Amino acid sequence: MPRASFTSLGCRLNHTEAAVWAGQFSAKGYTIARWGEPTDVAVINTCSVTHRAEASCRNMVRRTLRRSPEAFVVVAGCYAQSGLDAIREIPGVDMIVGTEFKDTFADYLLRPRKLPEPVVLHSARISRHEFEVPSTGRYDATRANLKVQDGCDFFCSFCIIPYTRGRERSRRFEDIHREADELAAGGYRELVLTGVNIGRYRSGGRTLADVADDLETIAGVERIRITSIEPTTVEDRLLEGMAAGRALCPYLHLPIQSGDDEVLERMGRRYTTKDYRDFVERAAAGIPGLGLGTDVIVGYPGETDEAFDRTCRFLDELPFAYYHVFSYSKRAGTRAVGLPGHLPPQVIAERSRELRARSDRRRREFARRHRGQTVDVLFEQQDATGRWTGLTPNYLRVAAVSEAPLANRIRPVRVTGADPGVPGLATGALLPE
Ligand code: SF4
Structure with missing residues (x-):
């Protein structure tokens, strides 16, 4: 099965779209590889909110081309829309996808193989109509x-x-x-x-x-x-x-x-x-x-x-x-x-x-x-010190120690303090469910 891999720069919406594309490619028979692993198709969802964001996108494209010289490289999203000429000048890009084509470009990828010139799916005009998204997002987190x-x-x-x-x-x-x-x-x-x-x-x-x-x-x-x-x-x-x-x-x-x-x-x-x-x-x-x-x-x-x-x-x-x-x-x-x-x-x-x-x-x-309060935490993952961390409904990040895995579990936690090294991280003790 061909492999596809996705990454995004910029806002949460960009990450959301890349997750939906991963779902879409998976439904088309691709294996979804983690970003950085060997892949046949590498898709970068770009950001143009600042000059610095655009420079990061160009760096990301160049790094991807160096790391995966055989992969079919797709550059999509906001910077593909606003910086078409700059992206065209990067040798090795195979497809450039502007805003209007973000949800359909997978349909154009019948047999992705390296091309001498990029395919450009781009229009200045962007639909104003109601839309549907083509798939269901795939996320690592809870x-x-x-x-x-x-x-x-x-x-x-x-x-x-x-x-x-x-x-x-x-x-x-x-x-x-x-x-x-x-x-x-x-x-x-x-x-x-x-x-x-x-x-x-x-x-x-x-x-x-x-x-x-x-x-x-x-x-x-x-x-x-x-x-x-x-x-x-x-x-x-x-x-x-x-x-x-x-x-x-x-x-x-x-x-x-x-x-x-x-x-x-x-x-x-x-x-x-x-x-x-x-x-x-x-x-x-x-x-x-x-x-x-x-x-x-x-x-x-x-x-x-x-x-x-x-x-x-x-x-x-x-x-x-x-x-x-x-x-x-x-x-x-x-x-x-x-x-x-x-x-x-x-x-x-x-x-x-x-x-x-x-x-x-x-x-x-x-x-x-929040010290002294009992809060419900939806736990996500372990941090570098082995503590489990997650979020409360009001967006407080809380760390707690647990022998048992807590990923994707909601547990009550008594907040006991704040981590001095991480601004905004509360620490607490798990309570019985
Ligand atoms: S123009 Fe930009 S900053 Fe203003 S509301 Fe729209 S997206 Fe937000």
């Missing part, structure tokens, strides 16, 4: 991702995603149910709903809250987690579901991007700091133990020292468990490129370091806040 939506119509001024992934479109409701059913039958107990702008999910009059309600009815689905969701798009029904303590996890990752209103306006974000604060305070008041994370872009054009300080203070005042910090990076074709006040790289690097240090402090505080 959590499975479930793609519900793609694309974005918000066009924030710094963001390239609406150009690389296209406009908003939702996955057919029934097709989400179909994959969730198969994932649950395969033993995955937690489903993580993914997309680009998932709060905008609409299919046949149904919303994301309807998707969550529907998934709760599937036997074996014990946890449903929503990934990053735009602050202006969260339905009250989702907050009510999280507060109810059933399968929907009390966890929100709400990108703020800046804590300064002028910067937010120049970013083209759809809220003020007051809107965001009001929403977070309402959510935190209604959802016991809410785990809250955010994204922040540092060094946006025109971000003054005062604006950065306001961002730091704003973040300090809300009950975040962590921040993901992104250094601003120019993306050709976005409005932000033409804004005045681009900052020197060393200023951006310094501010990024400062916020990352603050995020580490928040992670430690979040872990310490």
Whole structure:
């Protein structure tokens, strides 16, 4: 049987798509090899969110060509969409797959063998229609991702995603149910709903809250987690579901991007700091133990020292468990490129370091806040020290010692402390089930 192997760079959605492709190739008779093992087809799902991400993609492609000179190499995804010419210049690539062809390129691979020139499946036009995914994802972990939506119509001024992934479109409701059913039958107990702008999910009059309600009815689905969701798009029904303590996890990752209103306006974000604060305070008041994370872009054009300080203070005042910090990076074709006040790289690097240090402090505080509590942990794997680690519904990572294997088991744990070496890692003792 031919072998195929997959890897992804970038966001959770990219990883989700590569996992679905693995399922699709498996159904076509391929053996799925781990990345790095000998393979006949090597597929790289690429990212173009920053210059650095694009450079990592080119390095990954070159490394793959060196390591597997006989393999048929497919370069797919966002950077294949936006960086077609750059990828074409890398000798040895056999297929380049833009966004429109991501779910169908397997059909073109009848007898994959090395080619003198790459096959290019690419179009500037990207469908806006509802979609289905071609298979069921294959994941190593105990959590499975479930793609519900793609694309974005918000066009924030710094963001390239609406150009690389296209406009908003939702996955057919029934097709989400179909994959969730198969994932649950395969033993995955937690489903993580993914997309680009998932709060905008609409299919046949149904919303994301309807998707969550529907998934709760599937036997074996014990946890449903929503990934990053735009602050202006969260339905009250989702907050009510999280507060109810059933399968929907009390966890929100709400990108703020800046804590300064002028910067937010120049970013083209759809809220003020007051809107965001009001929403977070309402959510935190209604959802016991809410785990809250955010994204922040540092060094946006025109971000003054005062604006950065306001961002730091704003973040300090809300009950975040962590921040993901992104250094601003120019993306050709976005409005932000033409804004005045681009900052020197060393200023951006310094501010990024400062916020990352603050995020580490928040992670430690979040872990310490749970000391003395009993939490349910879905265990995943052993860490380097032999402890089993897993996540609570509110996204706290917990480590516990166990002689018996705990992978994919949900066990109550008494939190006893926080690991001093790993920000955000709580330690605890297993309790009887
Ligand atoms: S909401 Fe803004 S940042 Fe998020 S994908 Fe859409 S355009 Fe990009």
